[in-house]
Amino acid sequence: MAKQMVSDSPRRRRRPTKQGVVLSEQAIIETALRLLRHHGSAGLSARRLGAALGADPSTLYRYFRGIDDLTLAIADELIGRSFHGWEPTGDWWRDLYALGIRSHAAYLDHPQAAVLSASRVSGRASEQAAVDTILGILREAGFPDGTAVRLYRAFVDQMLAFAALDGAELALPDDVRESDRELWRSSYTQLPAETHPNIAATAGLLVELSDRSAYPDALELFLDGARALLQRLDAARRPEGA
Incomplete structure (x- = not known):
């Protein structure tokens, strides 16, 4: 069963991970984009994300219901970038x-x-x-x-x-x-x-x-x-x- 979702502010780590990353939805999305660039979709997993962030893989589920939910967040991130600076x-x-x-x-x-x-x-x-x-x-x-x-x-x-x-x-x-x-x-x-x-x-x-x-x-x-x-x-x- 997916863990209960909470708002971004309460679920933010108080201390950085081993890699010096303060976890948030945005930090996970940015890391996922890097993993996709280097490993393709097959390389996008909770285990790889945890290793890249210096956090336990289960931490992902505090922010997203799973990899598919993260995929939707990535789609939304790319859409948002399309509008940055547009007037x-x-x-x-x-x-x-x-x-x-x-x-x-x-x-x-x-x-x-x-x-x-x-x-x-x-x-x-x-x-x-x-x-x-x-x-x-x-x-x-x-x-x-x-x-x-x-x-x-x-x-x-x-x-x-x-x-x-x-x-x-x-x-x-x-x-x-x-x-x-x-x-x-x-x-x-x-x-x-x-x-x-x-x-x-x-x-x-x-x-x-x-x-x-x-x-x-x-x-x-x-x-x-x-x-x-x-x-x-x-x-x-x-x-x-x-």
């Missing part, structure tokens, strides 16, 4: 583009954590604030509520899908990742125009783009589509002859 401009297209790029980057700063948590719903404060902010941007832009919700889901799911995809690539061993990229150069640039005319005509561009994420392009296309939709909605709302 709205009042231009909905620019604001959503900036949030998408910042969110994608926050996940890719911790690719193993991105793979682990991108598909989860945390239900925590940062996620709730993000949902409310994005919906607010869309509603203030003039999208009806039903459309705003659909666009919110598409916007977030697109970013998370690319975060998981790009995170999985970054989490590969360096030699495997480089081998995959080398195939674009060694294989696709050698295909003859007689059999693969379109690849032959664009091989240089394919190689160039293989070294970066397609997310910025996909995000721009999505937002341009949303802008075209808004223009159609505005036109339909205008009185005839206006």
Whole structure:
């Protein structure tokens, strides 16, 4: 049975652990992110966390119900980092583009954590604030509520899908990742125009783009589509002859 959860202040250790860490939810999350970076999801365990923190592994359960609860906290942490330093401009297209790029980057700063948590719903404060902010941007832009919700889901799911995809690539061993990229150069640039005319005509561009994420392009296309939709909605709302 999971141990009873208590608020962060009462459960904080009065003295540092052997590693000099004063335990808190945040300290455990930061340590978990380091473990994920070095060991992947298989390395995230109460035993490893305890060793890294210099505390008994059972101490984890004073702060989280278990590793899955910690995973949700990690997801919420990455969402929160996406908004650090962000300020709205009042231009909905620019604001959503900036949030998408910042969110994608926050996940890719911790690719193993991105793979682990991108598909989860945390239900925590940062996620709730993000949902409310994005919906607010869309509603203030003039999208009806039903459309705003659909666009919110598409916007977030697109970013998370690319975060998981790009995170999985970054989490590969360096030699495997480089081998995959080398195939674009060694294989696709050698295909003859007689059999693969379109690849032959664009091989240089394919190689160039293989070294970066397609997310910025996909995000721009999505937002341009949303802008075209808004223009159609505005036109339909205008009185005839206006």
